Amino acid sequence: xxxxxxxxxxxxxxxxxxxxxxxxxxxxxxxxxxxxxxxxxxxxxxxxxxxxxxxxxxxxxxxxxxxxxxxxxxxxxxxxxxxxxxxxxxxxxxxxxxxxxxxxxxxxxxxxxxxxxxxxxxxxxxxxxxxxxxxxxxxxxxxxxxxxxxxxxxxxxxxxxxxxxxxxxxxxxxxxxxxxxxxxxxxxxxxxxxxxxxxxx
Numbered sequence: 001x002x003x004x005x006x007x008x009x010x011x012x013x014x015x016x017x018x019x020x021x022x023x024x025x026x027x028x029x030x031x032x033x034x035x036x037x038x039x040x041x042x043x044x045x046x047x048x049x050x051x052x053x054x055x056x057x058x059x060x061x062x063x064x065x066x067x068x069x070x071x072x073x074x075x076x077x078x079x080x081x082x083x084x085x086x087x088x089x090x091x092x093x094x095x096x097x098x099x100x101x102x103x104x105x106x107x108x109x110x111x112x113x114x115x116x117x118x119x120x121x122x123x124x125x126x127x128x129x130x131x132x133x134x135x136x137x138x139x140x141x142x143x144x145x146x147x148x149x150x151x152x153x154x155x156x157x158x159x160x161x162x163x164x165x166x167x168x169x170x171x172x173x174x175x176x177x178x179x180x181x182x183x184x185x186x187x188x189x190x191x192x193x194x195x196x197x198x199x200x201x
Contacts, residue, residue, distance in 0.1 A: 018098070018099045018100075018101060021100065021101030022101055024101075025058075025059050025101050026057075026201065027058050027059070027103070027200060027201035028103075028127050028199070028200045028201065029059075029097075029098045029099075029100070029101045029102050029103055029104075029127065030098060030103060030104070030123075030126060030127025030128060030129070030200065031094050031098060031103075031104045031106060031123055031126075031127065031128050031129070032046075032049075032103065032104065032105050032106065032129045032131055032191070033106045033108070033110070033116075033119060033128070033129065033130050033131065034046050034105065034106065034107040034108070034131045034133055035108065035109065035110045035111075035116060035130065035131070035132055035133065035170060035173075036109070036132060036133030036134060036135060036167075037109065037135055037137060037140045037161060037162045037167050038109055038140060038144070038148060038149070038160070038161055038162060039135070039140040039141070039143055039144040039145070039146075039148075039149070040133045040134065040135035040140055040179055041133050041135060041177075041179040041184065041187075042065075042107040042108075042109075042133045043062075043064050043065075043066070043107045044184055045107075045131075045133060045177065045179075045184055045187050045188065045191075046062050046064070046105040046106075046107040047062055047064075047105075048184050048185070048187075048188050049105060049188045049191055049192070050062045050105055052188055052192065053103060056201075058103060058201060059101055059102045059103065060102055060103040060104070060105060061097060061102050061103075061104060061105070062105045062106075062107060063090055063093060063094060063097075063104060063105070063106045063107070063108075064107050065107055065108040065109060068086070068089075068090060069086070072089060072093070073085075073086050073089055073090075077159075078158075078159045078160070078165070079159060080112070083111075083112070083115070084112075084115055086108075087108065087110060087115050087118065087119060088118075090106060090108065091118075091119055091122050094106055095122070095123075098123075098126070098127075103195075103200070109161050109167070111161045111165065111166060111167040111168060112168055113168040113170075113171070116130065116170060127200065129174045129175065129194070129195075130170060130173045130174050130175075131173060131174065131175045131176075131177060131191065132169070132170045132173035132175070132176045132177070133177050133179060134169075134176055134177065134178045134179065134180075135178070135179045135180055136180065137162045137163075139179075139180050140162060141162070148160060149162065149163060152164065174194075175190065175191060175194055177190065177191075
């Protein structure tokens, strides 16, 4: 569908390139994709990491699953097809942010293996890191600040990941953060060291 719509549209290249922005900002741009069950700690880690990078003068931004659904993806529900469209749109936004020279911290449950493979393909050969924020369903339900697990168990929410919709564990993530064993501050240090080692800044 999208190829038919866009076949007569040509991309317009501006005068400022991503490389120009990276050189001025003093760091690479790319995507850190946080995946994991709801309430595993994805957003908490992503926002804490954003704060650390920002304080160091590094251009960055969090794309948070819940926040995105308040606006850009407010028309989508949680069925498999809408989840896929949710991811597609976020990937396109992330590409723009990366071109703008930012480090994007994308925090999305992204429960399906095929969707995460799609995400990785879109950034193939680019700066992309998949971070699996690991946590058991039982612990996620216990710490759930919004009460969604309980509502899902009562049938008030349908298609909730970890209750009546599956989460397919990543097989080869770049980083695994087990939030039942690692606190937020330590998780942030692990990620920062990983980026530093791989010369992002």
